Amino acid sequence: VKGKLELPVSAVRGNVIFARGRAAGVYRLDTISYEFLVDQKKLAWHDRLFWWMLKAETDFSIYRVCRSYPAQAYADDAVNLIDKRYADRARFERLLAQHTEHLAGMSAFTPEVYLVVSLSSRSLIPFRKPQAGAMIADANRQALELLSSYLPARAATTLELQWLLRRAGVRGVGEPDVDPHWTSPALSLDGGVWEPGRADVMPFMSTVHEHGRHIEAKGSDGESLQSFLAFGALPEAMDFPGDAELLFAPLETLDFSVDAVAHVRVIDNKTMQNKSDNAVRDADDEIENAAARYVPKSVKRRVLRSEAIQDYYASAPYPPGLETFMSLAVGAADKKMLEERVDRVKRAFGSLSLHRSHALQKHLYDDHMLRPDGATVRDYKRLLTCEQLAATMPLGSRGAGSEHGFHVAYTIPGVHRPVRLNPMESSAANRGGLVLMSGALGKGKTIAAELLMYLAALRGSLVVDFDPRPDHALEALLGDMVHPISLSSADAHRGRLDPLVVCPPELREEETVWYLMDIIPEAERSWRSEVLDAVRSEIRDSDRPSTLNVIERLLSGGPKARDVGRELELWACTGLCKLAFGENVAPLEAERPVTTIKVAGLALPPAGVQRSSYGHPERVSVATMRLIATYAMRLLSGDPSRHKMLSLDEAHVLAATDDGSRFLQRLNRMTRSMNVTMLALSQLIADHDQVADLATTRLSFGQETEEQAKRNLAIHGLQPTPRLIERIMGFSDGECLFSGLDRRVAAVKFDVVDEDFLRKADTNPTRAIAALEQAIG
Amino acid sequence: VLVESFEDVLRARRRQHTITFRPGGTPWPLYRPVAWLDVGYFAALFVLSLMINRLLHVDALIEHVVHPGAAALIFHVMLPWTLIWTLGNAQLDGRKPHRWAWSYVRFFTRSKRTLGGRTMRALPLVYAGRVRLFWDITAPRLHHGWVRGGSVSTTGGVRFTHALRHRHSVIRPSERHPAITGYSVPERVEIRP
Numbered sequence: 001v002k003g004k005l006e007l008p009v010s011a012v013r014g015n016v017i018f019a020r021g022r023a024a025g026v027y028r029l030d031t032i033s034y035e036f037l038v039d040q041k042k043l044a045w046h047d048r049l050f051w052w053m054l055k056a057e058t059d060f061s062i063y064r065v066c067r068s069y070p071a072q073a074y075a076d077d078a079v080n081l082i083d084k085r086y087a088d089r090a091r092f093e094r095l096l097a098q099h100t101e102h103l104a105g106m107s108a109f110t111p112e113v114y115l116v117v118s119l120s121s122r123s124l125i126p127f128r129k130p131q132a133g134a135m136i137a138d139a140n141r142q143a144l145e146l147l148s149s150y151l152p153a154r155a156a157t158t159l160e161l162q163w164l165l166r167r168a169g170v171r172g173v174g175e176p177d178v179d180p181h182w183t184s185p186a187l188s189l190d191g192g193v194w195e196p197g198r199a200d201v202m203p204f205m206s207t208v209h210e211h212g213r214h215i216e217a218k219g220s221d222g223e224s225l226q227s228f229l230a231f232g233a234l235p236e237a238m239d240f241p242g243d244a245e246l247l248f249a250p251l252e253t254l255d256f257s258v259d260a261v262a263h264v265r266v267i268d269n270k271t272m273q274n275k276s277d278n279a280v281r282d283a284d285d286e287i288e289n290a291a292a293r294y295v296p297k298s299v300k301r302r303v304l305r306s307e308a309i310q311d312y313y314a315s316a317p318y319p320p321g322l323e324t325f326m327s328l329a330v331g332a333a334d335k336k337m338l339e340e341r342v343d344r345v346k347r348a349f350g351s352l353s354l355h356r357s358h359a360l361q362k363h364l365y366d367d368h369m370l371r372p373d374g375a376t377v378r379d380y381k382r383l384l385t386c387e388q389l390a391a392t393m394p395l396g397s398r399g400a401g402s403e404h405g406f407h408v409a410y411t412i413p414g415v416h417r418p419v420r421l422n423p424m425e426s427s428a429a430n431r432g433g434l435v436l437m438s439g440a441l442g443k444g445k446t447i448a449a450e451l452l453m454y455l456a457a458l459r460g461s462l463v464v465d466f467d468p469r470p471d472h473a474l475e476a477l478l479g480d481m482v483h484p485i486s487l488s489s490a491d492a493h494r495g496r497l498d499p500l501v502v503c504p505p506e507l508r509e510e511e512t513v514w515y516l517m518d519i520i521p522e523a524e525r526s527w528r529s530e531v532l533d534a535v536r537s538e539i540r541d542s543d544r545p546s547t548l549n550v551i552e553r554l555l556s557g558g559p560k561a562r563d564v565g566r567e568l569e570l571w572a573c574t575g576l577c578k579l580a581f582g583e584n585v586a587p588l589e590a591e592r593p594v595t596t597i598k599v600a601g602l603a604l605p606p607a608g609v610q611r612s613s614y615g616h617p618e619r620v621s622v623a624t625m626r627l628i629a630t631y632a633m634r635l636l637s638g639d640p641s642r643h644k645m646l647s648l649d650e651a652h653v654l655a656a657t658d659d660g661s662r663f664l665q666r667l668n669r670m671t672r673s674m675n676v677t678m679l680a681l682s683q684l685i686a687d688h689d690q691v692a693d694l695a696t697t698r699l700s701f702g703q704e705t706e707e708q709a710k711r712n713l714a715i716h717g718l719q720p721t722p723r724l725i726e727r728i729m730g731f732s733d734g735e736c737l738f739s740g741l742d743r744r745v746a747a748v749k750f751d752v753v754d755e756d757f758l759r760k761a762d763t764n765p766t767r768a769i770a771a772l773e774q775a776i777g
Numbered sequence: 778v779l780v781e782s783f784e785d786v787l788r789a790r791r792r793q794h795t796i797t798f799r800p801g802g803t804p805w806p807l808y809r810p811v812a813w814l815d816v817g818y819f820a821a822l823f824v825l826s827l828m829i830n831r832l833l834h835v836d837a838l839i840e841h842v843v844h845p846g847a848a849a850l851i852f853h854v855m856l857p858w859t860l861i862w863t864l865g866n867a868q869l870d871g872r873k874p875h876r877w878a879w880s881y882v883r884f885f886t887r888s889k890r891t892l893g894g895r896t897m898r899a900l901p902l903v904y905a906g907r908v909r910l911f912w913d914i915t916a917p918r919l920h921h922g923w924v925r926g927g928s929v930s931t932t933g934g935v936r937f938t939h940a941l942r943h944r945h946s947v948i949r950p951s952e953r954h955p956a957i958t959g960y961s962v963p964e965r966v967e968i969r970p
Contacts, residue, residue: 357871
């Protein structure tokens with residue numbers, strides 16, 4: 001062995017790293033779901049970064065590194081979602097095992113951002129070492145306080161420091177085996193003074209075999225080929241938000257992990273003013289001395305730019321200059337894959353020059369290691385303004401959904417990052433449990449809803465599914481867990497949906513009156529009070545109230561009451577109305593974990609048709625649907641400690657009218673106290689849709705009209721820019737905009753995990769026939 | 778918002794745009810501005826070229842190829858100026874040519890295989906035949922070893938386990954387990970302290 005030992009970190013104390021006489025604090029920054037933020041919020045994040053850089057007044061490094069999605073941790077976490085009282089544990093664990101295997105195969109990763117801030121402690125005592133004791137601790141605390149006042153930050157843990165050091169050897173290939181018991185052997189002395197000891201980081205180092213344009217790292221955690229690309233000169237002007245987001249947008253389009261580092265040396269404002277003064281003097285000289293000859297436009301422009309930068313540095317807040325080295329690291333298991341990845345990274349950055357320097361790869365590898373002293377490579381340092389570096393937006397990421405929940409989807413495009421959803425989350429947060437799923441026909445709403453119901457049923461929730469078409473496949477998916485209730489206009493089903501029987505007590509009176517008035521084609525306004533009176537009397541006086549008794553009460557009343565009674569008597573024997581009129585019919589109760597209600601002969605109006613244009617069958621169908629919704633709520637009105645899920649397909653039929661909208665709002669209010677998650681599947685979103693505003697989780701699938709696209713963007717709080725409108729209209733099967741309880745928005749694609757699920761649940765007739773043929777053949 | 782880069786302006790050196798042949802005389806515009814620093818470099822190189830010529834008589838060699846009057850011009854003026862212009866303006870791999878050349882020299886002369894800055898020769902060590910390993914449980918630097926093929930026997934107790942994210946077997950010392958004799962390695966096995 002020859003050569004000097006050069007470790008990136010020679011000592012560690014808590015989150016402070018030491019090497020080569022320098023100390024730096026390592027802080028972890030939270031990433032933000034950035035892609036779909038409105039411009040004002042993007043600018044607000046830019047400003048926060050900018051002001052921190054301005055106030056920091058010290059050298060720093062930004063590490064944007066990628067961590068593989070922890071599939072096993074998912075299983076450990078998701079197992080807590082089970083309701084042991086009702087779930088089949090073996091089946092639930094099989095589901096989680098399937099998810100874990102699928103997630104492990106996705107090779108997903110999430111970016112993590114670490115900030116290494118140089119801690120410069122100055123002592124009044126001459127020749128005192130800067131590392132000395134409490135001064136570094138104070139500087140570390142102050143640095144964290146300053147950082148936290150602008151950005152979501154915390155001190156990095158020892159485990160994270162270890163991970164940052166060890167992962168360099170397996171970059172782009174896998175994750176290191178982190179030793180949870182590793183601690184840095186720093187010495188603690190009495191009296192609160194400490195001195196860092198020598199950190200035993202040697203075992204984390206990999207053997208590096210240097211080649212011209214790549215290196216081979218071999219360590220105890222694995223082997224990896226890595227190549228490093230340094231940023232060349234940046235364009236003269238870039239848009240923000242837009243192409244200036246160099247450490248966010250291009251990296252997120254790639255489906256493999258690319259690490260980025262920016263080492264920044266802060267140049268004080270006075271030096272920058274001198275530089276800009278020189279630039280102005282030179283530009284002025286050029287103009288003055290060349291007055292006798294032709295002066296090109298570029299020279300005139302240079303004068304203006306010099307003056308602009310002079311003004312910039314000479315005015316408040318007197319920003320510093322940032323001498324910045326930025327580089328990307330790409331890892332792969334073999335040479336071919338590495339070359340392919342490097343090409344793709346270059347393509348992702350378009351015209352921006354990325355230099356894959358020959359003979360410098362080992363140094364660039366060192367610069368990507370966690371280190372307190374910034375870049376070792378002197379080339380490729382760029383002089384940036386704070387605005388420029390802030391605009392690279394290293395905090396940007398993509399993601400949505402719940403922290404703990406089932407894997408239901410993944411982000412698109414680029415890396416497939418798992419998106420989790422916890423249906424119980426809204427009840428736990430004292431919020432209504434409305435999940436709005438809007439989209440045109442055939443865009444994947446039904447399959448997404450079936451997936452959510454399937455997961456809820458397996459975890460032990462009580463599920464009620466209203467299937468108006470009927471084309472849901474819960475029976476095929478869940479087998480004997482499903483209790484199908486089929487309703488039709490046959491006499492055998494008479495009275496099954498009698499509103500006085502099936503409605504929950506708090507909705508009984510209002511819903512009965514509404515239903516009875518709604519099925520009469522041309523009801524007089526004055527009839528309403530007669531009906532209300534009869535319904536109230538029936539509820540008050542009868543032990544077993546029924547709508548047929550209400551008709552009898554009306555028929556035995558005054559002339560007006562008799563008129564409405566005769567009208568209702570006529571309709572009570574007609575078509576679907578039979579469902580609401582019966583005598584002594586006991587309502588069907590939920591016998592199994594999943595109840596699916598299918599109604600034959602329901603003639604729901606097409607989406608977008610005004611209520612005033614409804615024919616009588618459509619009015620009856622809508623009224624019946626409302627009864628079914630109330631019936632479903634009754635089925636779910638049991639033990640509030642058990643989570644329930646209600647799926648309401650074609651919900652736009654109810655949401656399109658004021659009274660229907662109010663009805664849905666009432667249901668939504670009930671969901672909170674009853675611990676219910678209500679899935680409202682809707683083809684359309686009405687203008688100023690109040691139901692959409694109430695939703696805690698919103699999923700906007702592909703849209704067919706620009707107007708609907710705009711309304712869907714509005715419910716996610718997004719500006720309807722042409723790019724977003726085009727994007728939402730271009731969503732295909734299962735792709736949607738997703739925003740959850742925390743209002744983070746991401747473009748995702750639903751992921752059913754199991755191919756068999758898709759085969760059974762697919763409502764597309766052509767694909768269903770093809771699948772059947774494949775199964776037979 | 779338009780985010781502008783001013784690097785070209787800030788990095789620009791002070792330059793001379795005109796030349797005056799006598800004090801108070803008419804300034805003559807230069808064909809292109811000349812950086813003051815480049816003039817300094819040129820002066821240094823000019824002196825250097827004079828010294829080299831004094832020792833090696835390079836201009837005499839050049840005179841064999843070109844006109845005698847042009848040889849001095851080429852060696853003392855054109856060559857230094859070309860060198861300075863190249864170093865100031867050309868880029869290789871996005872770097873200044875001299876930086877590029879220097880990194881190449883360093884690349885060809887330094888060790889290619891390193892661990893923490895130290896040169897590593899012929900690692901991993903591959904042994905064949907009968908190899909005796911000693912476990913030192915308390916030694917923090919003993920990492921691991923691999924056995925590919927063959928068989929493994931131990932004098933102390935060991936247990937078989939698995940690496941967290943790999944499929945291969947791992948043998949670890951364990952006082953609670955028996956020693957193994959002639960364990961046939963199916964593909965490869967890792968030995969960890």
